[in-house]
Amino acid sequence: MAATVTRKVLLVNPSWDGLVSRKGRRFNRTWPPLDLLNCAALLEQDGLSVGLIDARAVPTTPETIRDAAARHDLVFVTSSPIDRWQCPNLDLGPFLAVTHLVEPDKLYVMGTHGTVAPGELLHMTQARAIVRGEPEPAVRALCEGKDPSEVPGVTYLQEGTTIHNPEGNPVDLTTLPMPAFHLLDLRNYRYEILGGRFALLETTRGCHHRCHFCLLKMYGKGYRKKDPEQVVHEVTHLVREAGAKTGYFIDLEFTAVRDDVRDLCERLVSAGLPFEWACQTRADYVDGPLLKLMKRAGCRLIHFGVESGSPRILAATNKRITLEQIERGIAETKQSGIDQLCFFMFGFPGETAGDMEATIAFAKRLSPTYASFHAVTPYMGTKLYEMSGSSELFPEVLSKEHDPLILQAIANRAFREFYLRPAMLWSRVRRVDVRLWRRQAALFWHYVRPALT
Ligand code: SF4
Incomplete structure:
Protein backbone atom coordinates (compact mmCIF):
# COMPACT_ATOMS: atom_id res chain seq x y z
CA MET A 1 0.00 0.00 0.00
CA ASN A 165 -16.81 5.71 14.78
CA PRO A 166 -17.92 2.06 14.65
CA GLU A 167 -15.31 -0.58 15.50
CA GLY A 168 -13.07 -1.81 12.72
CA ASN A 169 -12.40 -5.43 11.79
CA PRO A 170 -10.19 -7.43 14.17
CA VAL A 171 -6.55 -7.56 13.11
CA ASP A 172 -5.59 -10.60 11.05
CA LEU A 173 -2.31 -11.44 12.80
CA THR A 174 -0.98 -13.31 9.78
CA THR A 175 -0.91 -10.03 7.84
CA LEU A 176 1.33 -8.24 10.34
CA PRO A 177 4.90 -7.78 9.16
CA MET A 178 7.90 -8.50 11.37
CA PRO A 179 7.60 -5.99 14.27
CA ALA A 180 10.11 -3.14 13.88
CA PHE A 181 12.51 -4.57 16.47
CA HIS A 182 15.32 -2.57 14.84
CA LEU A 183 13.88 0.60 16.44
CA LEU A 184 14.98 -0.50 19.89
CA ASP A 185 17.98 -1.99 21.62
CA LEU A 186 17.05 -5.20 23.43
CA ARG A 187 19.88 -4.60 25.91
CA ASN A 188 17.55 -2.01 27.48
CA TYR A 189 14.86 -4.60 28.20
CA ARG A 190 14.67 -7.26 30.86
CA TYR A 191 12.40 -9.41 32.96
CA GLU A 192 13.74 -9.70 36.49
CA ILE A 193 12.99 -13.43 36.58
CA LEU A 194 14.25 -14.45 33.13
CA GLY A 195 17.05 -11.98 32.54
CA GLY A 196 18.09 -9.35 30.00
CA ARG A 197 18.12 -8.94 26.21
CA PHE A 198 14.43 -9.48 26.57
CA ALA A 199 11.89 -9.57 23.72
CA LEU A 200 8.11 -9.65 23.59
CA LEU A 201 6.19 -11.86 21.16
CA GLU A 202 2.61 -12.88 20.53
CA THR A 203 1.11 -15.83 18.72
CA THR A 204 -2.61 -15.18 19.35
CA ARG A 205 -5.12 -12.53 20.40
CA GLY A 206 -8.42 -13.18 22.15
CA CYS A 207 -9.73 -15.59 24.78
CA HIS A 208 -12.56 -18.11 24.84
CA HIS A 209 -13.45 -17.27 28.45
CA ARG A 210 -15.21 -14.28 30.00
CA CYS A 211 -14.01 -13.94 33.60
CA HIS A 212 -15.84 -11.05 35.23
CA PHE A 213 -12.70 -9.22 36.35
CA CYS A 214 -10.77 -9.57 33.09
CA LEU A 215 -10.29 -6.54 30.87
CA LEU A 216 -10.43 -7.72 27.26
CA LYS A 217 -11.52 -4.52 25.52
CA MET A 218 -8.20 -4.01 23.73
CA TYR A 219 -8.42 -7.39 22.04
CA GLY A 220 -10.55 -7.48 18.92
CA LYS A 221 -13.43 -9.89 18.57
CA GLY A 222 -12.73 -13.59 18.10
CA TYR A 223 -9.65 -15.72 18.60
CA ARG A 224 -6.93 -15.13 16.02
CA LYS A 225 -3.45 -16.52 15.57
CA LYS A 226 -0.22 -16.08 13.67
CA ASP A 227 1.21 -18.84 11.50
CA PRO A 228 3.70 -20.92 13.52
CA GLU A 229 6.25 -20.36 10.74
CA GLN A 230 5.79 -16.59 11.14
CA VAL A 231 6.44 -16.88 14.90
CA VAL A 232 9.55 -19.03 14.46
CA HIS A 233 10.81 -16.55 11.86
CA GLU A 234 10.36 -13.74 14.42
CA VAL A 235 12.15 -15.68 17.17
CA THR A 236 14.99 -16.54 14.80
CA HIS A 237 15.32 -12.90 13.75
CA LEU A 238 15.25 -11.74 17.36
CA VAL A 239 17.96 -14.17 18.42
CA ARG A 240 20.23 -13.95 15.37
CA GLU A 241 19.81 -10.27 14.39
CA ALA A 242 18.68 -8.46 17.55
CA GLY A 243 20.64 -10.46 20.12
CA ALA A 244 17.61 -11.61 22.14
CA LYS A 245 18.28 -14.17 24.84
CA THR A 246 14.96 -14.21 26.65
CA GLY A 247 11.34 -13.41 25.82
CA TYR A 248 7.70 -13.60 26.79
CA PHE A 249 4.70 -14.68 24.73
CA ILE A 250 2.11 -12.09 25.71
CA ASP A 251 -0.90 -14.16 24.49
CA LEU A 252 -3.78 -14.06 26.96
CA GLU A 253 -3.74 -17.84 27.39
CA PHE A 254 -0.76 -19.23 25.47
CA THR A 255 -1.79 -22.91 25.58
CA ALA A 256 -5.49 -22.41 24.78
CA VAL A 257 -5.10 -24.48 21.59
CA ARG A 258 -2.64 -27.20 22.53
CA ASP A 259 -2.13 -28.57 19.01
CA ASP A 260 -0.90 -25.14 17.91
CA VAL A 261 1.50 -24.91 20.85
CA ARG A 262 2.81 -28.40 20.13
CA ASP A 263 3.39 -27.40 16.50
CA LEU A 264 5.20 -24.20 17.50
CA CYS A 265 7.32 -25.93 20.14
CA GLU A 266 8.38 -28.70 17.76
CA ARG A 267 9.52 -26.04 15.30
CA LEU A 268 11.40 -24.20 18.07
CA VAL A 269 13.10 -27.43 19.13
CA SER A 270 14.16 -28.03 15.50
CA ALA A 271 15.43 -24.45 15.20
CA GLY A 272 17.66 -25.08 18.25
CA LEU A 273 17.87 -21.41 19.18
CA PRO A 274 19.49 -20.31 22.47
CA PHE A 275 16.30 -18.60 23.64
CA GLU A 276 14.58 -18.94 27.03
CA TRP A 277 11.00 -17.82 27.28
CA ALA A 278 7.93 -17.48 29.46
CA CYS A 279 4.20 -17.31 28.84
CA GLN A 280 0.90 -17.05 30.69
CA THR A 281 -1.91 -19.56 30.67
CA ARG A 282 -4.64 -21.29 32.66
CA ALA A 283 -3.78 -24.24 34.89
CA ASP A 284 -6.42 -26.36 33.12
CA TYR A 285 -4.79 -25.67 29.74
CA VAL A 286 -1.61 -27.65 30.44
CA ASP A 287 -0.72 -31.33 30.64
CA GLY A 288 2.45 -33.31 31.30
CA PRO A 289 3.49 -34.15 27.70
CA LEU A 290 2.81 -30.60 26.47
CA LEU A 291 4.80 -29.10 29.35
CA LYS A 292 7.77 -31.40 28.68
CA LEU A 293 7.77 -30.32 25.04
CA MET A 294 7.53 -26.65 26.06
CA LYS A 295 10.51 -27.13 28.37
CA ARG A 296 12.54 -28.62 25.51
CA ALA A 297 11.53 -25.65 23.35
CA GLY A 298 12.96 -23.17 25.88
CA CYS A 299 10.04 -22.45 28.22
CA ARG A 300 11.40 -21.63 31.68
CA LEU A 301 8.47 -19.96 33.43
CA ILE A 302 4.67 -19.91 33.23
CA HIS A 303 2.42 -17.25 34.75
CA PHE A 304 -0.84 -18.69 36.06
CA GLY A 305 -3.79 -16.51 37.11
CA VAL A 306 -5.05 -18.58 40.05
CA GLU A 307 -7.02 -15.64 41.51
CA SER A 308 -8.62 -17.26 44.58
CA GLY A 309 -8.46 -20.27 46.86
CA SER A 310 -12.20 -20.09 47.50
CA PRO A 311 -14.31 -22.30 45.17
CA ARG A 312 -17.26 -19.99 45.82
CA ILE A 313 -15.32 -16.93 44.65
CA LEU A 314 -13.88 -18.74 41.62
CA ALA A 315 -17.41 -19.69 40.59
CA ALA A 316 -18.73 -16.18 41.20
CA THR A 317 -16.05 -14.67 38.94
CA ASN A 318 -16.94 -17.03 36.07
CA LYS A 319 -13.36 -18.33 36.03
CA ARG A 320 -14.71 -21.81 35.24
CA ILE A 321 -11.98 -23.76 36.94
CA THR A 322 -11.78 -25.87 40.10
CA LEU A 323 -9.14 -25.95 42.82
CA GLU A 324 -8.38 -29.55 41.80
CA GLN A 325 -7.68 -28.52 38.20
CA ILE A 326 -5.39 -25.76 39.43
CA GLU A 327 -3.52 -28.13 41.75
CA ARG A 328 -3.09 -30.67 38.96
CA GLY A 329 -1.82 -28.03 36.50
CA ILE A 330 0.70 -26.58 38.94
CA ALA A 331 1.90 -30.04 40.00
CA GLU A 332 2.44 -31.08 36.37
CA THR A 333 4.31 -27.85 35.67
CA LYS A 334 6.59 -28.54 38.63
CA GLN A 335 7.22 -32.06 37.37
CA SER A 336 8.18 -30.71 33.94
CA GLY A 337 10.89 -28.51 35.50
CA ILE A 338 9.25 -25.24 34.39
CA ASP A 339 9.01 -22.55 37.08
CA GLN A 340 5.58 -21.21 38.01
CA LEU A 341 4.46 -17.71 39.02
CA CYS A 342 0.92 -17.71 40.42
CA PHE A 343 -1.20 -14.56 40.82
CA PHE A 344 -3.79 -14.22 43.58
CA MET A 345 -6.28 -11.45 44.29
CA PHE A 346 -8.24 -10.16 47.28
CA GLY A 347 -11.39 -8.04 47.28
CA PHE A 348 -13.92 -9.71 44.96
CA PRO A 349 -17.62 -8.88 45.45
CA GLY A 350 -18.97 -10.78 48.43
CA GLU A 351 -15.51 -12.03 49.42
CA THR A 352 -15.24 -12.64 53.15
CA ALA A 353 -12.23 -12.70 55.46
CA GLY A 354 -12.58 -16.50 55.40
CA ASP A 355 -12.32 -16.55 51.58
CA MET A 356 -9.16 -14.46 51.77
CA GLU A 357 -7.61 -16.80 54.35
CA ALA A 358 -8.49 -19.69 52.04
CA THR A 359 -6.58 -17.95 49.25
CA ILE A 360 -3.46 -17.52 51.39
CA ALA A 361 -3.66 -21.15 52.53
CA PHE A 362 -4.15 -22.34 48.93
CA ALA A 363 -1.12 -20.35 47.76
CA LYS A 364 1.00 -22.01 50.42
CA ARG A 365 -0.39 -25.44 49.57
CA LEU A 366 0.28 -24.98 45.85
CA SER A 367 3.73 -23.65 46.73
CA PRO A 368 4.66 -22.41 43.24
CA THR A 369 8.16 -21.09 42.54
CA TYR A 370 6.84 -17.52 42.85
CA ALA A 371 3.56 -15.96 43.99
CA SER A 372 2.16 -12.46 43.68
CA PHE A 373 -0.75 -11.01 45.67
CA HIS A 374 -2.89 -8.03 44.67
CA ALA A 375 -6.13 -6.22 45.38
CA VAL A 376 -8.90 -6.76 42.80
CA THR A 377 -9.32 -3.79 40.46
CA PRO A 378 -12.77 -3.29 38.94
CA TYR A 379 -11.53 -2.09 35.56
CA MET A 380 -13.88 -0.05 33.46
CA GLY A 381 -15.06 -2.23 30.60
CA THR A 382 -15.39 -5.37 32.75
CA LYS A 383 -18.44 -7.14 34.10
CA LEU A 384 -17.03 -6.49 37.57
CA TYR A 385 -17.13 -2.74 36.98
CA GLU A 386 -20.73 -3.00 35.74
CA MET A 387 -21.68 -5.03 38.81
CA SER A 388 -20.01 -2.51 41.12
CA GLY A 389 -22.40 0.25 40.02
CA SER A 390 -19.44 2.64 40.16
CA SER A 391 -19.18 5.65 37.90
CA GLU A 392 -15.65 6.50 39.06
CA LEU A 393 -13.00 6.69 36.32
CA PHE A 394 -10.40 3.95 36.84
CA PRO A 395 -11.18 3.04 40.49
CA GLU A 396 -8.55 1.14 42.44
CA VAL A 397 -10.76 -1.30 44.35
CA LEU A 398 -14.44 -2.08 44.95
CA SER A 399 -14.49 0.65 47.54
CA LYS A 400 -18.17 0.29 48.45
CA GLU A 401 -17.37 -3.13 49.83
CA HIS A 402 -13.65 -3.28 50.59
CA ASP A 403 -11.24 -0.87 52.22
CA PRO A 404 -8.16 -0.49 49.97
CA LEU A 405 -5.86 -0.22 52.97
CA ILE A 406 -7.15 -3.46 54.44
CA LEU A 407 -6.80 -5.26 51.10
CA GLN A 408 -3.24 -4.00 50.80
CA ALA A 409 -2.48 -5.18 54.33
CA ILE A 410 -3.83 -8.64 53.46
CA ALA A 411 -1.77 -8.76 50.27
CA ASN A 412 1.33 -7.74 52.25
CA ARG A 413 0.68 -10.44 54.83
CA ALA A 414 0.19 -12.99 52.05
CA PHE A 415 3.59 -12.03 50.59
CA ARG A 416 5.21 -12.43 54.01
CA GLU A 417 3.52 -15.71 54.85
CA PHE A 418 4.26 -17.17 51.43
CA TYR A 419 7.91 -16.18 51.05
CA LEU A 420 9.08 -16.40 54.65
CA ARG A 421 7.81 -19.95 55.26
CA PRO A 422 10.56 -22.32 56.41
CA ALA A 423 9.52 -24.76 53.64
CA MET A 424 9.91 -22.03 51.02
CA LEU A 425 13.28 -20.87 52.31
CA TRP A 426 14.53 -24.45 52.52
CA SER A 427 13.35 -25.25 48.97
CA ARG A 428 15.39 -22.31 47.70
CA VAL A 429 18.54 -23.24 49.59
CA ARG A 430 18.22 -26.86 48.49
CA ARG A 431 18.00 -25.89 44.83
CA VAL A 432 21.65 -25.21 44.08
CA ASP A 433 21.08 -22.62 41.39
CA VAL A 434 22.98 -19.36 41.71
CA ARG A 435 20.84 -17.70 39.04
CA LEU A 436 17.68 -18.61 40.96
CA TRP A 437 19.14 -17.25 44.20
CA ARG A 438 20.07 -14.01 42.46
CA ARG A 439 16.56 -13.65 41.02
CA GLN A 440 15.02 -14.44 44.38
CA ALA A 441 17.10 -11.71 45.98
CA ALA A 442 15.95 -9.24 43.29
CA LEU A 443 12.32 -10.27 43.71
CA PHE A 444 12.58 -10.00 47.46
CA TRP A 445 13.97 -6.49 47.12
CA HIS A 446 11.28 -5.31 44.70
CA TYR A 447 8.16 -7.08 45.95
CA VAL A 448 8.50 -8.68 49.37
CA ARG A 449 10.54 -6.00 51.15
CA PRO A 450 7.77 -3.35 50.73
CA ALA A 451 5.34 -5.86 52.26
CA LEU A 452 7.45 -6.11 55.40
CA THR A 453 7.04 -2.45 56.32
S1 SF4 B 1 -8.58 -14.25 33.03
FE1 SF4 B 1 -7.69 -15.51 31.40
S2 SF4 B 1 -9.30 -17.03 30.98
FE2 SF4 B 1 -10.31 -15.36 32.06
S3 SF4 B 1 -11.10 -14.04 30.42
FE3 SF4 B 1 -9.08 -13.25 31.05
S4 SF4 B 1 -7.64 -14.13 29.63
FE4 SF4 B 1 -9.52 -15.32 29.50
Missing part, protein backbone atom coordinates in the same frame (compact mmCIF):
# COMPACT_ATOMS: atom_id res chain seq x y z
CA ALA A 2 1.66 3.27 -1.05
CA ALA A 3 1.28 6.41 1.05
CA THR A 4 0.16 9.45 -0.89
CA VAL A 5 1.91 11.90 1.45
CA THR A 6 5.26 11.21 3.10
CA ARG A 7 4.82 11.90 6.77
CA LYS A 8 6.99 11.65 9.83
CA VAL A 9 5.38 9.70 12.63
CA LEU A 10 6.47 9.50 16.27
CA LEU A 11 5.31 6.72 18.61
CA VAL A 12 5.74 7.34 22.34
CA ASN A 13 5.58 4.98 25.31
CA PRO A 14 5.62 7.07 28.52
CA SER A 15 7.27 5.92 31.74
CA TRP A 16 5.53 5.31 35.05
CA ASP A 17 7.17 5.66 38.42
CA GLY A 18 9.36 2.75 39.53
CA LEU A 19 9.05 -0.96 38.79
CA VAL A 20 5.81 -1.11 40.79
CA SER A 21 3.57 1.95 40.55
CA ARG A 22 2.20 3.39 43.78
CA LYS A 23 -1.48 3.45 42.82
CA GLY A 24 -2.81 -0.08 42.42
CA ARG A 25 0.68 -1.63 42.48
CA ARG A 26 0.94 -2.21 38.73
CA PHE A 27 4.16 -3.72 37.39
CA ASN A 28 5.97 -1.36 35.05
CA ARG A 29 8.56 -3.64 33.61
CA THR A 30 10.84 -2.56 30.80
CA TRP A 31 9.24 -4.80 28.22
CA PRO A 32 9.30 -3.88 24.53
CA PRO A 33 6.09 -2.10 23.40
CA LEU A 34 5.19 -4.74 20.81
CA ASP A 35 2.01 -3.01 19.60
CA LEU A 36 4.00 0.14 18.81
CA LEU A 37 6.54 -2.00 16.96
CA ASN A 38 3.71 -3.55 14.91
CA CYS A 39 2.45 -0.07 14.01
CA ALA A 40 5.97 1.07 13.14
CA ALA A 41 6.51 -1.94 10.87
CA LEU A 42 3.28 -1.24 8.97
CA LEU A 43 4.14 2.45 8.59
CA GLU A 44 7.66 1.68 7.38
CA GLN A 45 6.14 -0.76 4.91
CA ASP A 46 4.09 2.21 3.64
CA GLY A 47 7.25 4.25 3.18
CA LEU A 48 6.79 6.56 6.17
CA SER A 49 9.54 7.74 8.47
CA VAL A 50 8.95 6.41 11.99
CA GLY A 51 10.53 7.42 15.28
CA LEU A 52 10.03 5.59 18.58
CA ILE A 53 10.56 6.95 22.09
CA ASP A 54 10.28 4.30 24.77
CA ALA A 55 10.74 6.44 27.87
CA ARG A 56 10.14 3.36 30.00
CA ALA A 57 13.36 1.75 28.75
CA VAL A 58 15.47 4.83 28.08
CA PRO A 59 15.02 7.74 30.52
CA THR A 60 13.87 10.68 28.39
CA THR A 61 13.42 14.27 29.50
CA PRO A 62 10.21 16.19 28.74
CA GLU A 63 12.28 18.57 26.60
CA THR A 64 13.51 15.69 24.44
CA ILE A 65 9.95 14.45 23.92
CA ARG A 66 8.70 17.97 23.16
CA ASP A 67 11.50 18.57 20.62
CA ALA A 68 10.97 15.20 18.95
CA ALA A 69 7.21 15.78 18.76
CA ALA A 70 7.80 19.16 17.12
CA ARG A 71 9.84 17.48 14.36
CA HIS A 72 7.09 14.97 13.49
CA ASP A 73 3.76 15.34 11.71
CA LEU A 74 1.76 12.86 13.77
CA VAL A 75 2.47 11.78 17.34
CA PHE A 76 0.86 8.71 18.91
CA VAL A 77 1.10 8.32 22.68
CA THR A 78 0.03 5.08 24.35
CA SER A 79 -1.47 4.96 27.83
CA SER A 80 -0.78 1.21 28.02
CA PRO A 81 1.60 -0.78 25.80
CA ILE A 82 0.51 -4.33 25.00
CA ASP A 83 1.82 -5.88 28.23
CA ARG A 84 -0.51 -3.48 30.09
CA TRP A 85 -3.60 -3.98 27.89
CA GLN A 86 -5.16 -6.25 30.52
CA CYS A 87 -3.88 -4.47 33.64
CA PRO A 88 -3.37 -0.79 32.78
CA ASN A 89 -1.97 1.74 35.21
CA LEU A 90 -4.59 3.51 37.28
CA ASP A 91 -2.60 6.69 37.62
CA LEU A 92 -2.84 8.62 34.35
CA GLY A 93 -0.45 11.37 35.47
CA PRO A 94 2.74 10.25 33.66
CA PHE A 95 0.80 9.61 30.44
CA LEU A 96 -1.04 12.94 30.55
CA ALA A 97 2.23 14.77 31.23
CA VAL A 98 3.57 13.40 27.92
CA THR A 99 0.42 14.22 25.94
CA HIS A 100 0.66 17.82 27.15
CA LEU A 101 4.08 18.12 25.49
CA VAL A 102 2.54 17.58 22.05
CA GLU A 103 0.60 20.08 19.95
CA PRO A 104 -3.04 18.90 20.08
CA ASP A 105 -3.58 18.94 16.31
CA LYS A 106 -0.88 16.30 15.79
CA LEU A 107 -1.61 14.25 18.92
CA TYR A 108 -3.31 10.83 18.79
CA VAL A 109 -3.86 8.61 21.80
CA MET A 110 -4.00 4.82 21.96
CA GLY A 111 -4.25 2.24 24.73
CA THR A 112 -6.73 0.80 27.19
CA HIS A 113 -7.87 4.00 28.91
CA GLY A 114 -9.01 5.65 25.70
CA THR A 115 -10.65 2.40 24.64
CA VAL A 116 -12.87 2.17 27.73
CA ALA A 117 -13.35 5.92 28.26
CA PRO A 118 -12.76 7.60 24.87
CA GLY A 119 -14.77 10.75 25.52
CA GLU A 120 -13.02 11.39 28.82
CA LEU A 121 -9.55 10.81 27.34
CA LEU A 122 -10.35 13.09 24.42
CA HIS A 123 -11.27 15.80 26.89
CA MET A 124 -8.23 15.24 29.13
CA THR A 125 -5.65 15.15 26.35
CA GLN A 126 -7.24 17.47 23.75
CA ALA A 127 -5.98 14.92 21.19
CA ARG A 128 -7.05 15.05 17.57
CA ALA A 129 -8.40 11.52 17.96
CA ILE A 130 -8.48 8.51 20.27
CA VAL A 131 -7.66 5.12 18.76
CA ARG A 132 -9.81 2.46 20.45
CA GLY A 133 -8.81 -1.21 20.73
CA GLU A 134 -6.16 -2.91 18.60
CA PRO A 135 -4.25 0.08 17.25
CA GLU A 136 -2.57 -1.20 14.09
CA PRO A 137 -5.24 -0.57 11.37
CA ALA A 138 -6.38 2.83 12.67
CA VAL A 139 -2.83 4.11 13.17
CA ARG A 140 -2.00 3.08 9.63
CA ALA A 141 -5.10 4.75 8.17
CA LEU A 142 -4.51 8.01 10.07
CA CYS A 143 -0.89 8.08 8.90
CA GLU A 144 -2.01 7.53 5.32
CA GLY A 145 -3.68 10.90 5.66
CA LYS A 146 -7.25 9.80 6.30
CA ASP A 147 -9.42 12.14 8.33
CA PRO A 148 -10.51 10.68 11.71
CA SER A 149 -14.10 10.71 10.43
CA GLU A 150 -13.10 8.06 7.85
CA VAL A 151 -11.28 5.71 10.22
CA PRO A 152 -13.07 2.83 12.02
CA GLY A 153 -12.39 2.48 15.75
CA VAL A 154 -11.58 6.15 16.30
CA THR A 155 -13.20 8.76 18.55
CA TYR A 156 -12.89 12.46 17.72
CA LEU A 157 -14.55 15.81 18.23
CA GLN A 158 -16.66 17.42 15.51
CA GLU A 159 -18.03 20.89 16.18
CA GLY A 160 -18.12 20.24 19.90
CA THR A 161 -19.73 16.79 19.59
CA THR A 162 -17.85 13.59 20.43
CA ILE A 163 -18.13 11.11 17.57
CA HIS A 164 -17.37 7.42 18.13
